[in-house]
Amino acid sequence: MVLDTYGRCSGFGLDPVEKKPLYHFLPGTQVLSFGTAGCNLNCRFCQNWDISKARENNRLTTSVSPGEIADLALRYRAKSVAFTYNDPTIFAEYAIDTARACHAEKLRTIAVSAGYICAEPRREMYAVMDGANLDLKGFTEDFYWRLTGAHLRDVLETIAYVCNETKCWVELTTLLIPGHNDSDGEIRNLSKWIVENVGPDVPLHFSAFHPDWKMRNVPRTPATTLQRAREIACGEGIRFVYTGNVRDREGGSTFCPGCGDLLIERDWFDVSENTVGESGRCPRCATVIPGVWA
Secondary structure (H helix, E strand, O other): OOOOOOOEEOOEEEEEHHHOOOOOEOOOOEEEEEOOOOOOOOOOOOOOHHHHOOOHHHHOOEEOOHHHHHHHHHHOOOOEEEEOOOOHHHHHHHHHHHHHHHHHOOOEEEEEEOOOOOHHHHHHHHOOOOEEEEEOOOOOHHHHHHHHOOOHHHHHHHHHHHHHHOOOEEEEEEEEOOOOOOOHHHHHHHHHHHHHHOOOOOOEEEEEOOOOOOOOOOOOOOHHHHHHHHHHHHHOOOOOEEEEOOOOOOOOOEEOOOOOOEEEEEEOOEEEEEOOOOOOEOOOOOOEOOOEOO
16 A cells, blocks of 8 residues: 655645644744645544545645655744644654654654554654644544544544653643533543543643534534633643633633643733743742643
């Protein structure tokens, strides 16, 4: 089997790393983002369907080698390269080679993925990733099978593996869809699983859904739903819980779990204050703030 999208991409973007979203990974820095086309899931609520559902010839307009991608990141003074837009699982060989080229130039690498991947390619891919944002799209098998065509168990295995058995920094994202995965019980169960299986220091992002692809009849997620989810997750012991796709300075900022001080203030993707710096500690009480800070 040959990967016929190798060396071909659907475009590039220079983004704040917060857009991935990664809030504990080189905050305030730029990341060069790129992807190919297609996806191994069939999410009815896909927020990026123009790329993930595209036929490759319609989207893959740029030919670029792994080394050229690293050079491009250096040219634009990005600190990292992200494999995103569509899931790097389906272009793993290309992503792995590009990650190695980036590491040769002292660039960090980031995977943005749904985590639906077999064990062997998972091992190879996350061995060369410095950071990852992994989707935990819901917390019932019914939700996963009915709305994504995937299985919850396999995603949980990936999250546990990357968090516990690699050096890759991980943050999780759950897109809350009204009436489908936003009940108090499901959010509570999801949060408990995170604390018990990967620990309370893995940041969790709750993002707002907007009507798209095959779920245009579902309303947008209210900001109050995200705030409620954040309260539940914090109550279950997750120490860093964020809200996304809505403007919420408190829900988008990082607070010290030790003394409660504001450490990193964000307005959307803009970092207006960062007192953690490269130390990885709260400057007031010296509590260690998990993440990649330098």
